[in-house]
Amino acid sequence: xxxxxxxxxxxxxxxxxxxxxxxxxxxxxxxxxxxxxxxxxxxxxxxxxxxxxxxxxxxxxxxxxxxxxxxxxxxxxxxxxxxxxxxxxxxxxxxxxxxxxxxxxxxxxxxxxxxxxxxxxxxxxxxxxxxxxxxxxxxxxxxxxxxxxxxxxxxxxxxxxxxxxxxxxxxxxxxxxxxxxxxxxxxxxxxxxxxxxxxxxxxxxxxxxxxxxxxxxxxxxxxxxxxxxxxxxxxxxxxxxxxxxxxxxxxxxxxxxxxxxxxxxxxxxxxxxxxxxxxxxxxxxxxxxxxxxxxxxxxxxxxxxxxxxxxxxxxxxxxxxxxxxxxxxxxxxxxxxxxxxxxxxxxxxxxxxxxxxxxxxxxxxxxxxxxxxxxxxxxxxxxxxxxxxxxxxxxxxxxxxxxxxxxxxxxxxxxxxxxxxxxxx
Amino acid sequence: xxxxxxxxxxxxxxxxxxxxxxxxxxxxxxxxxxxxxxxxxxxxxxxxxxxxxxxxxxxxxxxxxxxxxxxxxxxxxxxxxxxxxxxxxxxxxxxxxxxxxxxxxxxxxxxxxxxxxxxxxxxxxxxxxxxxxxxxxxxxxxxxxxxxxxxxxxxxxxxxxxxxxxxxxxxxxxxxxxxxxxxxxxxxxxxxxxxxxxxxxxxxxxxxxxxxxxxxxxxxxxxxxxxxxxxxxxxxxxxxxxxxxxxxxxxxxxxxxxxxxxxxxxxxxxxxxxxxxxxxxxxxxxxxxxxxxxxxxxxxxxxxxxxxxxxxxxxxxxxxxxxxxxxxxxxxxxxxxxxxxxxxxxxxxxxxxxxxxxxxxxxxxxxxxxxxxxxxxxxxxxxxxxxxxxxxxxxxxxxxxxxxxxxxxxxxxxxxxxxxxxxxxxxxxxxxxxxxxxxxxxxxxxxxxxxxxxxxxxxxxx
Numbered sequence: 087x088x089x090x091x092x093x094x095x096x097x098x099x100x101x102x103x104x105x106x107x108x109x110x111x112x113x114x115x116x117x118x119x120x121x122x123x124x125x126x127x128x129x130x131x132x133x134x135x136x137x138x139x140x141x142x143x144x145x146x147x148x149x150x151x152x153x154x155x156x157x158x159x160x161x162x163x164x165x166x167x168x169x170x171x172x173x174x175x176x177x178x179x180x181x182x183x184x185x186x187x188x189x190x191x192x193x194x195x196x197x198x199x200x201x202x203x204x205x206x207x208x209x210x211x212x213x214x215x216x217x218x219x220x221x222x223x224x225x226x227x228x229x230x231x232x233x234x235x236x237x238x239x240x241x242x243x244x245x246x247x248x249x250x251x252x253x254x255x256x257x258x259x260x261x262x263x264x265x266x267x268x269x270x271x272x273x274x275x276x277x278x279x280x281x282x283x284x285x286x287x288x289x290x291x292x293x294x295x296x297x298x299x300x301x302x303x304x305x306x307x308x309x310x311x312x313x314x315x316x317x318x319x320x321x322x323x324x325x326x327x328x329x330x331x332x333x334x335x336x337x338x339x340x341x342x343x344x345x346x347x348x349x350x351x352x353x354x355x356x357x358x359x360x361x362x363x364x365x366x367x368x369x370x371x372x373x374x375x376x377x378x379x380x381x382x383x384x385x386x387x388x389x390x391x392x393x394x395x396x397x398x399x400x401x402x403x404x405x406x407x408x409x410x411x412x413x414x415x416x417x418x419x420x421x422x423x424x425x426x427x428x429x430x431x432x433x434x435x436x437x438x439x440x441x442x443x444x445x446x447x448x449x450x451x452x453x454x455x456x457x458x459x460x461x462x463x464x465x466x467x468x469x470x471x472x473x474x475x476x477x478x479x480x481x482x483x484x485x486x487x488x489x490x491x492x493x494x495x496x497x498x499x500x501x502x503x504x505x506x507x508x509x510x511x
Numbered sequence: 512x513x514x515x516x517x518x519x520x521x522x523x524x525x526x527x528x529x530x531x532x533x534x535x536x537x538x539x540x541x542x543x544x545x546x547x548x549x550x551x552x553x554x555x556x557x558x559x560x561x562x563x564x565x566x567x568x569x570x571x572x573x574x575x576x577x578x579x580x581x582x583x584x585x586x587x588x589x590x591x592x593x594x595x596x597x598x599x600x601x602x603x604x605x606x607x608x609x610x611x612x613x614x615x616x617x618x619x620x621x622x623x624x625x626x627x628x629x630x631x632x633x634x635x636x637x638x639x640x641x642x643x644x645x646x647x648x649x650x651x652x653x654x655x656x657x658x659x660x661x662x663x664x665x666x667x668x669x670x671x672x673x674x675x676x677x678x679x680x681x682x683x684x685x686x687x688x689x690x691x692x693x694x695x696x697x698x699x700x701x702x703x704x705x706x707x708x709x710x711x712x713x714x715x716x717x718x719x720x721x722x723x724x725x726x727x728x729x730x731x732x733x734x735x736x737x738x739x740x741x742x743x744x745x746x747x748x749x750x751x752x753x754x755x756x757x758x759x760x761x762x763x764x765x766x767x768x769x770x771x772x773x774x775x776x777x778x779x780x781x782x783x784x785x786x787x788x789x790x791x792x793x794x795x796x797x798x799x800x801x802x803x804x805x806x807x808x809x810x811x812x813x814x815x816x817x818x819x820x821x822x823x824x825x826x827x828x829x830x831x832x833x834x835x836x837x838x839x840x841x842x843x844x845x846x847x848x849x850x851x852x853x854x855x856x857x858x859x860x861x862x863x864x865x866x867x868x869x870x871x872x873x874x875x876x877x878x879x880x881x882x883x884x885x886x887x888x889x890x891x892x893x894x895x896x897x898x899x900x901x902x903x904x905x906x907x908x909x910x911x912x913x914x915x916x917x918x919x920x921x922x923x924x925x926x927x928x929x930x931x932x933x934x935x936x937x938x939x940x941x942x943x944x945x946x947x948x949x950x951x952x953x954x955x956x957x958x959x960x961x962x963x964x965x966x967x968x969x970x971x972x973x
Contacts, residue, residue, distance in 0.1 A: 097863075104865055111867035115769025118762045122786050122837050129792075132804055313685035321682060333959070335689045340888060340958040341951065342895020344922055345696055348947040351929065352699030359580060374692050381689070407675040435793030438897035441926050464795040471799045471902060479803065486796050493791060 133490075137483025143272035143285060144232040145224040146198060146261060148177040150206060154218045163210060163217060170203035170210075174225065181266075182257060193254055199226040199285045201274070224268065229284035229477035231258055235267060238476060249476075275484060279450045280466065284477030287470070289485050291452045295365050295445070295460030296434060298453060302369020303376060303433050308426050310373075311380030315422070318381070319388045320410050339378035346375045347442025355443060362444035363459040371439050376429035383425020387418040420507035427500040431493050437464035463489050514576070517646055521568060521653055525561045528657040532560030535664050551671035559670040562677050563660035568653035575645050583641060587634045592626060610634050700951060703944030710938045711739045716945060718742060722908035722919075724928060724939045739942055741949070743908035747918030751829045751900060752893040754914055758833025759893075760886055763840025768870055770841075771848050790838035798902030801831035806903055813915055821917040823905040829914065832899050836889050843888065843965065847881025848874060884964025891957035895950060897922040921946050 150173050157168045175195050179185070185194050202225035209223070210216055226232075230249045233239045239248050241255050250258075261267050278288030314335075322328040350371035354360045360367050391414050399409040440446070445461050446469065453460035461469065467489065470482040536556035540548040549556070584607055591606075598606065606627075613623065613631035664670070708716070719740015766786070770779050806827035813820035820826075851874050859869040875882070905917030906927060928943035 104868070108865040108867045111870075112769070112773050115765045115773055118765030119769050119774070119782055121762050122766060122789055122834070122841075123782065125834050126785060126789055129800060132800075310685045310688055313682050314689060317679075317682035317686040321679060322686070331686055331689055333962075334693050336962055337955060337958050338689060338692060340891060340954065340962075341696070342891075342897065342922070342954055344895065344897045344925060345700070345947055345951050345954075348925070348929075348944060349692070349696045349699050352703065352944070353695055357699075358577070374688075377689065377692070405671065405675060407678060431791065435791075435795070437793070437795045438901075438922070438926070441897075441901075441930055446930055464793050467793075467795050467799060468898065468902065471795075471802065482799060486799065489793065489796070493793070497791065 133483050133486060136480060137487045139236050139238070140275065140480040140484035141272050142236075142269040143274065144227045144235045144267060144269050146227050146231075147222060147224050147266040147268070148174065148198075148202070149180070149220065149222050150174065150177040151220050152206065152210065152216055152218065157210070157217060163214065165207065165211065168207070170206045171200070173206050174198055174202045181261070190253065193251055194257065196228055197231050197254060197257060199228050200283060201226050201286050224270070226274070226285050227267075229475060230254075232285060233476050233480075234258060235262075235269065238480070275481065279452045280448060280461070280469070281450060282448075284473075284475050284481060287478070287481060289463065289466055289488060291449060292461050292463045292466035292485070293488075294453050295368075296462045296464075298365035298456055298460065299368040299372060299462060300430055300434060302366055302456065303373040304426065304430060306369070307373035307376045307380055307429065308422075311377050311426070311429075312384050312422055314377070315381045315384030315388060316410055316415070319385050320406070320414070335378045335381050339382065342438075343375055343436055344438040344442065346371050347439030349374070350439060350443045361457050361459075363447050363449070363461075364457045365453060365460050365462075366456040367443050368440050368445055368460075368462065369456075371443060372433040372436060375436065375439065376433050379429035379432060380422070380425050383428065384418070384422040387421025387425065388414060390421060391417045417509070420503050424500045424504050427496050427503070431496040431500075434462075434496070435464055435489070435493060437462065437468055440465050441468075463492075514572075517572070517649060520650060521565065524650070524653050524657065525565050528560040528564040528661070529557035531557075531657070531661055532664060533557035535661055536666070536670070539664065540666050549666050550669050555670040555674050556664050556668070558674045559664070559668070560657055560660040562674060564653050564657035566677070567656050568649045571652055572645065572649050575648075579638075579641055579645075583634065583637050586637050587630055590633055591630060614638075696951060700944050700948045703941050704948040707938060707941035707945040710941070711945075715739060716741050720910060722924075724924070724942055737938060739938065739945075741921075741946065743910045744919060744921050744924055744946070746910060746912070747825070747904075747908065748894055748920040748922075750825050750912060750914065750918055751832065751904060751920055752890060754826060754829025755832035755836055755893045756886070756890060758830055759836035759840050759889060762833075763837045763889075764844050764882065766837065766841040767844035767848060771845055772866060772870060786838045786841060789834070790842075792835075794835065794896060794898040795902070797831050797835050798898040798900075801827050801899055801903035805831050818915050820915040821905065823903060823917040824915050825904060825918045826914040828900050828903040831903065832893055832896055835896070835899070836892060839892060840885055840889050843885025844878075844882050847878040847885065847965070850881060851877045880964050880967070884961045884966075887957050887961030887964065891954040891961065894957075895922065895954050897926065901926050921950050925950070 152173060156172050156176070157163060157170070175191075178194050178198065179191070182194060185191055205223065205225055209221070227235070230239070231254070234241070234250050234255065235258065239250060241248075241250075245252050258267065274286055275288045277290055278286055279291030281287040318328065318331060322331070350367060354367045354370055355362055360370075395413055395417065396409055399413045404412065440462055445465055447459060447461065448469070449459050449461055451458070463485065467482055467485050470478045470485060533553050533556055536549055536553050537543055537546060540546065543553070546553055587610060588603065588607065609627060610630045611634065613627060614634040716739050719738060720742050721738045721740045722743050723738050766782075770782060774782065802823075806822060806824065809824055809827045809830070810820045810822055813824070813826075855873055855877060856869055859873040860866070864872065900920045900923050904923055905919055906923065907917060908919050908924075909916055911918060925943045925946050928939055928946075
């Protein structure tokens, strides 16, 4: 009796310490869980805070005179050589008649984006009758003025430290009080290709590049992946070869993506002679990259089909192919589609292998086909993140928001397909 | 004729072939009501005809497209005047490039003389001729194949078995693409790496302490002898991986423990998808965040504590990479914890141990092999991660263990060596493939080991 009591006392003496340890352990667990979630919160907050303003662009209202003397001195409008920028310059000069020095005038002209001249040209192309008349137009400001108006450049710091001078700030203030400055939706971001000028740069080229690439990827990876999964699950003899393929697929799923880029460079570009920077090559590389994901998901989907279906079909005299293609495939299809969409979303976010096959070039034109030079959305993020201009930092965040939006959409589709079409047995 | 038009035409022919094959099988036995006299269902006779129509034609088309460009160039070169045919490989390449550019109407370097013009015309002529021949041959073979199959259709033809055999071959081909990919990776990386090791000895690469891949363009240039000692890259990779692991392993493991043992079902339902979002964010986005937000923050914090911090410190890249890997570790650890039979857990609790004691003294030791396997997979992921380090880590190969200094990694060097203009026989470009080979081998070993651990011990308790 005495012994039992002493054991009990020993246990009770340590109880408080043990309970305290228990609470500390639980707290550590809670904190660890919180780290990931807090990071996610901080990340999205900073992303939206930085990127939201890029969806708007500052515009300035100018009264332009499209005088025939300036634009068409020979009586005819020459679309290539006509001085459209001159029209904008003189409109600015009319607003600030007291600016005279050469340097000052240059600073004044820097307020407006070079896109303004193109805008005048496009107006004249559309309606040639405007020549010789006057018009009031809203044109985009330069990226620096845009940053200033959005409050991303602090006018309080030393003049040498910021990209806009004191008198430019004064002019912008004056324009603002005259109601000539307005922020509008940044359409250029969605309709333009890449550009060295932030206010002209858009993601359309990169987006189209990604679309072409994903088309190639889905056209190759889905049928091949599903076919491979069917073979491995339904037909492969259980021997060493099947084991080898199995180990292989699991390994390929974990091979660093950059290695696939090396493969693409050596095989598709150097050996087969396919064009560099082309969405076709990117799509080929990405389909090899997503193939393991699709195969693994499809096999799981096939395994989830209950054996009774198979046995019933066999019992009615169906051949193996008929069992698979008429009965198992339709039931496993939602799972296969979900796996494919998840593979595609991985392919959409992938950029390292694309760097290897030359899809990092600076490409202004929006690609129109599978062999045109192109970049992809994540690579565009990479390119812009490297640019020193502040306005590009903002646009990088905006491009990331668009990219994440697409990923979210794809994953939501996958979840909906899973919820809607998957059966419980 | 465009390839897409050709493929569309082939598709149309396949539809027609299906219809004819099917109707012939029915006609032979005298109408749909008597289809039981056929060996297979009527549709299979249609597919049989389609197979004969498409497969030979597509095979020919693929071969043609693979070899056509080279053959056309060879024809054009053989038609050049003698002076041009005597040129060396590089000059000839340039000339061929110019001919191709001129033929497609692009800008040409140098003068366009009559020889070039004639060659370009010839090039256009031959390619056009080749296109026409291809179209005729492909459509002809498709028609011949379909007719042959159509004539062979008899009521006792085992059409279903033949079609199924072809499908089986296609399935086998699809599944061997996975093998082909691995073989392709190994061969492409290995060949270039062997060429590299012919220029730079293997021992220098593996044990050299100095990495500066800039090779001299002119022989008398200063300071660009090019040295390829990869040890600083390996240590840099290890340093960043170690930082990432020291973030990801404890946090991932504790997250898995908390979600498996302590949290309410509701919290689990919220926290798990949130952590999965973390795994779904593209790495380039992490890289942007590391370079623009975390790196300056680390720098300020470090300087506040009196350290000298490089703006591209290993710490910033490692921290963000660690966050990225948390979901991987936590989901694999979760699997390992759930694989431990509940009898062990119940037994420990029944003996009076607290939940944390059950976890640390019973469940974790039992789940350890699975967790170790998961960590190995995470290490392989960290070693192969590219975008975060390309954007947030440095380029200079420093041999240091100080997390506040800038280091470079294997993947960063592969990217910097291969992005931009390159010639394919310089040691600089080939070095990237040697690094790729190292990367592939190391991650392969880690993956095989990790997967084996994960699988073996998951099964043991089943």
